[in-house]
Amino acid sequence: GDSVTQMEGPVTLSEEAFLTINCTYTATGYPSLFWYVQYPGEGLQLLLKATKADDKGSNKGFEATYRKETTSFHLEKGSVQVSDSAVYFCALSGAGANSKLTFGKGITLSVRP
Amino acid sequence: GAVVSQHPSRVICKSGTSVKIECRSLDFQATTMFWYRQFPKQSLMLMATSNEGSKATYEQGVEKDKFLINHASLTLSTLTVTSAHPEDSSFYICSARDVSASGNQFFGPGTRLTVL
Numbered sequence: 163g164d165s166v167t168q169m170e171g172p173v174t175l176s177e178e179a180f181l182t183i184n185c186t187y188t189a190t191g192y193p194s195l196f197w198y199v200q201y202p203g204e205g206l207q208l209l210l211k212a213t214k215a216d217d218k219g220s221n222k223g224f225e226a227t228y229r230k231e232t233t234s235f236h237l238e239k240g241s242v243q244v245s246d247s248a249v250y251f252c253a254l255s256g257a258g259a260n261s262k263l264t265f266g267k268g269i270t271l272s273v274r275p
Numbered sequence: 276g277a278v279v280s281q282h283p284s285r286v287i288c289k290s291g292t293s294v295k296i297e298c299r300s301l302d303f304q305a306t307t308m309f310w311y312r313q314f315p316k317q318s319l320m321l322m323a324t325s326n327e328g329s330k331a332t333y334e335q336g337v338e339k340d341k342f343l344i345n346h347a348s349l350t351l352s353t354l355t356v357t358s359a360h361p362e363d364s365s366f367y368i369c370s371a372r373d374v375s376a377s378g379n380q381f382f383g384p385g386t387r388l389t390v391l
Contacts, residue, residue: 166318198382203384204384205279205281205368205381205382205383205384205385206319206368206370206382207382208379208380208381251318251319262309262321262324263309263319263321263370263380264321265318265319266318267316267317267318268318
């Protein structure tokens with residue numbers, strides 16, 4: 163079945179550091195890929211997504227590129243801020259309106275001033 | 276953006292009692308809602324898919340008689356944990372899929388259930 167693997171956390175960075183959070187997936191067909199973010203005390207929010215190979219999703223300075231050849235969707239940001247401290251989930255869904263989301267374990271990012 | 280609320284945000288109950296959790300889409304209609312369970316430092320595990328006006332579809336290993344799901348309207352789904360036991364203690368999260376063309380899924384803030 164479909165699965166998503168995220169790098170182990172937690173991750174602690176200083177403000178303005180470069181961020182990479184790895185995500186790889188296993189799926190049949192051509193899934194859509196997502197990054198969700200969960201800020202403390204809040205629900206998951208869609209951060210960005212990509213629906214086909216070589217697409218780049220971007221939002222709030224974060225980027226991720228759908229790499230079919232390496233089955234990866236790594237999240238990057240050039241300069242993190244304290245406000246980026248949250249839990250980040252990589253996810254995929256299959257084709258079709260009724261497809262389900264499959265999540266990775268999530269990784270906690272802490273950014274110190 | 277679209278908002279999904281959950282109530283209560285946290286609940287503590289005695290073993291053997293039943294607990295109902297509500298999930299509401301506040302500014303959009305959702306024909307499909309999803310219920311997830313999240314253990315500490317674990318991923319969100321899909322429990323069931325709830326479709327308005329029909330029976331929920333449960334994932335393998337989830338007891339439908341223990342986790343009752345009702346999706347009576349386009350803005351409300353409820354999850355009832357019946358005869359709760361300490362092993363049911365967890366974080367329960369719902370999400371709602373917008374019926375519009377975007378089809379995006381929006382998540383509630385979650386409900387922390389503790390069974391004593």
